[in-house]
Amino acid sequence: MKGNSSYTPKKFAVIGAGPVGCVLAAFLTRGGYEVTLCDVVPTLLVPALDPGIIVEGADSLQAKVAKVTTTLDDIVSDPPDVIFVTVKATALPLIASALEGFVADGRYVVSWQNGIDTELELAKHLGTKAVMRAVVNYGCVPLSPAHVRVAFHHRPHFLQELDPESREAAVGICEALSGTGLETQHTDRIVxxxxxxxxxxxxxxxxxxxxxxxxxxxxxxxxxxxxxxxxxxxxxxxxxxxxxxxxxxxxxxxxxxxxxxxxxxxxxxxxxxxxxxxxxxxxxxxxxxxxxxxxxxxxxxxxxxxxxxxxxxxxxxxxxxx
Structure with a gap:
């Protein structure tokens, strides 16, 4: 279903195969998007390909991602439209530095994380135009690799661009997420x-x-x-x-x-x-x-x-x- 934004991403990458990243990757995959899941721990990635990510609890779904990788270089060399960063905030300086080669017109990095000022850590390396911030309202626990229980899911989630020039893209990303079942609203008050x-x-x-x-x-x-x-x-x-x-x-x-x-x-x-x-x-x-x-x-x-x-x-x- 076509939304109101002219920006329509088709390829996504999710950095972090922990429970938050797995839930996001599963919803995006179920929505028909090509998703690459990235993590430095190979054992977290293998089940995401087969039998697929299993989500139970407040949400219930199973989905096989298109690709997995243990290196950010693979994502930079075959860039998606949007990268979601779901790892712990402590890893941000290293990840942001490794993603510098990803930045280009039409490509965006979203901090899909807890914590204050995580988007600013990304923007130090990637610039404000490429970076967006989300507030995520589900809580989940890992049961095993690529198997997650969602304890609660209080929709909607929220997302905003750092640079006003990227507003159209932010709206398009919200529409893509909402179409998968992860209802996400664009906001002007993300902070x-x-x-x-x-x-x-x-x-x-x-x-x-x-x-x-x-x-x-x-x-x-x-x-x-x-x-x-x-x-x-x-x-x-x-x-x-x-x-x-x-x-x-x-x-x-x-x-x-x-x-x-x-x-x-x-x-x-x-x-x-x-x-x-x-x-x-x-x-x-x-x-x-x-x-x-x-x-x-x-x-x-x-x-x-x-x-x-x-x-x-x-x-x-x-x-x-x-």
Whole structure:
């Protein structure tokens, strides 16, 4: 079905074969698009070709991607129209540098990630005209390579270009995504939406990572729920001090959203359990950074950021002790 935009992408690449990237790749493939899935871990890619990516839970589908690769050079040499970056934000500087040869008229890179300012990391290397930012509203957990359970999916998602000259292309990408079942709206307020989601992530993800509890276990614990409340209010204050608009209804919306998240381990806890680096620097760390920019103390985010960073070091410390 033809949309309103003159930009109609046909080939996509998804960088990152984790659960978020697999869900995106599966929807795009089911929508009839040619999709290349890229990851440095070969074992994550093999099942995406056969039997295909399996998605269950809030969404249910199975789809075989067209190609897989373990190197970004393959994507640059056979460029798609749009690249979606779904890896952890900590990998962005390296990925952005490797994609410099991809940039050309009609080609775009979308940050399909959590965290604050991820699109700016891409734009440092690729320029603003080629870069777009999305806010993604589904949560998922890996069951096995290319097999994902979607715990919740709160449509729509949102997307915006960094450069006004790329607006038509951004609208076209939204239309393509929506046509696959990943309803995505174009917005002119993506930074506000990034902050709305990041403040929610800052209060829940990090506490789960430190305590090892699921989201519903945090909500049911009155002491931890009080800490969630303090982190929300501190994040709201920092956002408003920097003139980001969260909306007058944000606090009750945030509490209601979190209470309905279910018995789900967020990605930051999954990373800690797997001994990986987390995205805490791009969530709580950014709130601390923007608080300092506005001359505001951020004791709760400073504390939880430091605790998560200490847990990130644990596998290294244990290996050194052994």
């Amino acid at each position: 506000d939406k990034v902050w709305r989601k990041s403040v929610m992530n800052s209060c829940m993800n990090a506490i789960c990572a430190v305590t090892g509890k699921t989201m519903v276990q945090i909500i049911l614990d009155p002491i931890l729920l009080n800490l969630v409340d303090s982190l929300i209010k501190e994040g709201v204050a920092v956002a408003r001090a920097n003139e980001f608009t969260l909306g007058s209804d944000f606090y009750p919306y945030c509490i209601n959203y979190l209470k309905n998240a279910g018995n789900h381990k967020p990605s930051m806890l999954q990373d800690i359990e797997a001994g990986r680096r987390t995205e805490v620097d791009y969530i709580n760390g950014k709130i601390v950074e923007y608080g300092a920019q506005a001359g505001m103390p951020t004791p709760y985010n400073t504390m939880i950021h430091g605790l998560v960073k200490a847990l990130e070091c644990r596998p290294f410390d244990e290996a050194k002790a052994a």
